[in-house]
Amino acid sequence: MWSFATDPDFQTELDWIEAFVRDKVAPLDHLLGSQWDIHAPNFKKLVRPLQAEVQQRGLWACHLGPELGGKGYGQLKLALMNEQFGRSRFGPIVFGAQAPDTGNSEILAHYGTPEQKKRWLEPLLANEIVSCFTITEPQGGADPLIFTTSAVREGDEWVINGEKWFASNARFAAFYIIMAVTDPDASAYRRMSMFIVPADTPGIEIVRNHGLYGEPEDVHGHVRWSNVRVPHENMLGERGDAFVVAQVRLGGGRMHHAMRTLAQATRAFEMMCERVVSRFTKGEQLAKKQMVQEKIADSWVELRQFRLLVLETAWLADQNKDWKAVRKNVAAVKAVMPKLLHDIAARALHLHGSLGISHEMPFAEWVINSYHVGLADGPTEVHKVTVAREVLKDYAPANDMFPDAIGYRERERALALYGHLIEA
Ligand SMILES: Cc1cc2nc3c(=O)[nH]c(=O)nc-3n(C[C@H](O)[C@H](O)[C@H](O)COP(=O)(O)OP(=O)(O)OC[C@H]3O[C@@H](n4cnc5c(N)ncnc54)[C@H](O)[C@@H]3O)c2cc1C
Numbered sequence: 001m002w003s004f005a006t007d008p009d010f011q012t013e014l015d016w017i018e019a020f021v022r023d024k025v026a027p028l029d030h031l032l033g034s035q036w037d038i039h040a041p042n043f044k045k046l047v048r049p050l051q052a053e054v055q056q057r058g059l060w061a062c063h064l065g066p067e068l069g070g071k072g073y074g075q076l077k078l079a080l081m082n083e084q085f086g087r088s089r090f091g092p093i094v095f096g097a098q099a100p101d102t103g104n105s106e107i108l109a110h111y112g113t114p115e116q117k118k119r120w121l122e123p124l125l126a127n128e129i130v131s132c133f134t135i136t137e138p139q140g141g142a143d144p145l146i147f148t149t150s151a152v153r154e155g156d157e158w159v160i161n162g163e164k165w166f167a168s169n170a171r172f173a174a175f176y177i178i179m180a181v182t183d184p185d186a187s188a189y190r191r192m193s194m195f196i197v198p199a200d201t202p203g204i205e206i207v208r209n210h211g212l213y214g215e216p217e218d219v220h221g222h223v224r225w226s227n228v229r230v231p232h233e234n235m236l237g238e239r240g241d242a243f244v245v246a247q248v249r250l251g252g253g254r255m256h257h258a259m260r261t262l263a264q265a266t267r268a269f270e271m272m273c274e275r276v277v278s279r280f281t282k283g284e285q286l287a288k289k290q291m292v293q294e295k296i297a298d299s300w301v302e303l304r305q306f307r308l309l310v311l312e313t314a315w316l317a318d319q320n321k322d323w324k325a326v327r328k329n330v331a332a333v334k335a336v337m338p339k340l341l342h343d344i345a346a347r348a349l350h351l352h353g354s355l356g357i358s359h360e361m362p363f364a365e366w367v368i369n370s371y372h373v374g375l376a377d378g379p380t381e382v383h384k385v386t387v388a389r390e391v392l393k394d395y396a397p398a399n400d401m402f403p404d405a406i407g408y409r410e411r412e413r414a415l416a417l418y419g420h421l422i423e424a
Helices: 008-030 041-057 075-085 101-111 114-125 242-278 290-320 323-351 363-373 380-392 407-421
Strands: 131-134 150-154 157-168 175-181 192-198 204-210 220-231
Touching (some): 008 075, 101 114, 101 131, 101 242, 131 157, 157 175, 157 192, 290 323, 323 363, 323 380
Parallel strands (some): 131 175
Antiparallel strands (some): 150 157, 150 175, 157 220, 175 192
16 A cells, blocks of 8 residues: 555644734744743743643644653654644644653653652643753763663662753743663663652752753753762663663654754745745746746755655564664654755755845754754764664675676676577
């Protein structure tokens, strides 16, 4: 079976989401600061009623599978929904689908005890609280094998010490999920374990909050952990399982980011198109200039290519029901998306001239965001290495120093097959 069509009932929902995001959610981007400050008075007045509308429509927090108590939409439908949410900074939170809470809820649904689910998962899914996922350390995030934050067992407790970095949302979070070294002498990928830690536990100190260029607030915490004690049951998964636990959130998270990135790039493209048919120079529309047409054509093709890659990966994830089986595809999506957003946002910026680089337009923020999506969840280089490694697993060396497909061998094989039928 091969079809690019969306089920008509679901298309109705997508159409509703598109109009709702455009007409009611996107205006919030121009009025509110951080989407994570759920206790801010304006958040309560403006965001809560929109969330209620989404809940009424049955489209709230659709990311959990049925085995985890969710709706089980599957990755393909989630991808199509995220393509719409991503058109506004507030889209994900209005639909109960914001990172890092979605991924953290997946971890809790998988590994939490019934008490932890009651205390943390339920209010998290209801967006009564928000959360923080913290693994990166100041000395380097791309290589988890050099992390030093430790958790040492003392009786029934674990004592955590160390520093974490760029912990998004730290200052608003009700709890943290933290990766810490519990077994320094174990093999590389068995050294660390994952813990859930209430944010008000003594010993957690936010040293500084860093902001991403263009973000309205500084929300990425440099967090110091000094003798932070948690009971043993706060370990998520088994001892040494941190990488296994982290995998639960990474596949879906990367796919959702990809479709939101696509949405941002699509907005840049739409604005670029409007600009080039509106502006005249040297006696004609910008759109008539061939070098401008090249930018439009390249951007359109790149958007279509990327969208197909993401949707195919989402479809494969639904077929396999196992992120490991689509590791190569997810890494490919993650590796391509920064360049897609960067190139299209930069072209849109350039074609808007001085206006494009001003505060009045979002392009500079989106160009910076392209670097964000190329770093968060691991830098592009690391994902390209994964793609290449996975691809090359299907290849074996040639039998001797010449390629197997060298011309004279191909002719020999062809002759062996058809030689008796052809004349000399
Ligand atoms: C906006 C934002 C939000 C974030 N939120 C969170 C969060 O909530 N929780 C969290 O734990 N972390 C978070 N991060 C951190 C993010 O995961 C790290 O930035 C990322 O893993 C890279 O680590 P680093 O910044 O220390 O860069 P480094 O590890 O120092 O890497 C810097 C550069 O070195 C190069 N490089 C690194 N490794 C390789 C390699 N193997 N091969 C070739 N080149 C390489 C790449 O060009 C890379 O960009 C966030 C980051 C950003 C930007």
